[in-house]
Amino acid sequence: MTHAETAPFQFFRLQVDRTRRLGPSLVRVTFTGDDLKNFAAGGRDQSLSLFLPHPGQEAPVLPPLDNPDMYAILGAWRALPEDERAVMRSYTVREQRTEPVNEVDIDFALHEDGGPACRWAAQAKPGDRVVVLGPAVADNTGVRFRLPEDADSVLIWADETALPAASAILEWLPAETRAQVFLEVPYSGDRAELATRADATVTWLVREEGAPSAVDAVRDAELPGEAPYVWIAGESGAVKALRRHFVRERELDRRRVTFVGYWRKGLSEDALREVPDETQEDA
Ligand SMILES: Cc1cc2nc3c(=O)[nH]c(=O)nc-3n(C[C@H](O)[C@H](O)[C@H](O)COP(=O)(O)OP(=O)(O)OC[C@H]3O[C@@H](n4cnc5c(N)ncnc54)[C@H](O)[C@@H]3O)c2cc1C
Secondary structure, eight states: OOTTSOOSEEEEEEEEEEEEEOSSSEEEEEEEOGGGGGOOOOSTTOEEEEEEOOTTOSSOOOSOSOOSOHHHHHHHHHTSOTTTSOEEEEEEOOEEEOSSSOEEEEEEEOOTTOOHHHHHHHHOOTTOEEEEEEESSSSOTTOOOOOOTTOOEEEEEEOTTTHHHHHHHHHHSOTTOEEEEEEEESSGGGOOOOOOSSEEEEEEEEGGGTOOOHHHHHHTOOOOSSSEEEEEEEEHHHHHHHHHIIIIISOOOGGGEEEEEEEBTTBOHHHHTTSOOGGGSOO
């Protein structure tokens, strides 16, 4: 890399500015910080790695962040004792605003198994400090939603952890794109207003109202047009079943489907990093 090039990902020191409860299952945390002047979210499902303090720590524990080699920082972070080093979790940039001030929103799903990120978000307050490994250029590999140029319709399935990504994708979709959108959430109160210029049909699948399984929900969905694109993200068992459905049963070209397991029942994200990704196994 020459001096003129910017590394696609960098570490950013941020603090909580405010929080807002969006519904029973989601809390929005808005972050600010001088470092955000170099933050360049690509929109859609832009993901980042969030480093959080353990309870009782004032700030997340990481090695010095002034090393330009992010892999060296990550290696040094991994070498720290597990109960001391910052907890790392994957999240989505729900929105970045640069005016009137630079801010980033992350929407956290609160869940009963309450891992460290969920517990942190439930109690987050102004001034709380975090570190983010996030985008410094807008075109980066943390954006997985890649609409093929010839796509003439889109199908989206997301659970509550991927609702922030699905919402941002809907905001990004070109006007009049035909979109079938399936959003699975725990509670009726999790339904939200979604902004889009797309020609979108949104179906809320509310678990407390007896929502069908992910595959049953999409089984009869028509994929209009000749060249659909499918984006699926959420609990990895559901994602795997949907992948089978679209690739094996409906025989969709697998290059036109994006499937991302966001979490897996019974496994923390640390444990998940140690096992094969079941969503990418052959359908
Ligand atoms: C690319 C990417 C983007 C993501 N974006 C978001 C986002 O914007 N918002 C968001 O909320 N999540 C998002 N996630 C999912 C999030 O990283 C996981 O839910 C993560 O496990 C939460 O960490 P934790 O510390 O709360 O729980 P962990 O310590 O990782 O897990 C503890 C226990 O909780 C269970 N668990 C984890 N998440 C849930 C859940 N949602 N419901 C029920 N049980 C759960 C686990 O199976 C485990 O048993 C994203 C994941 C990826 C890979």
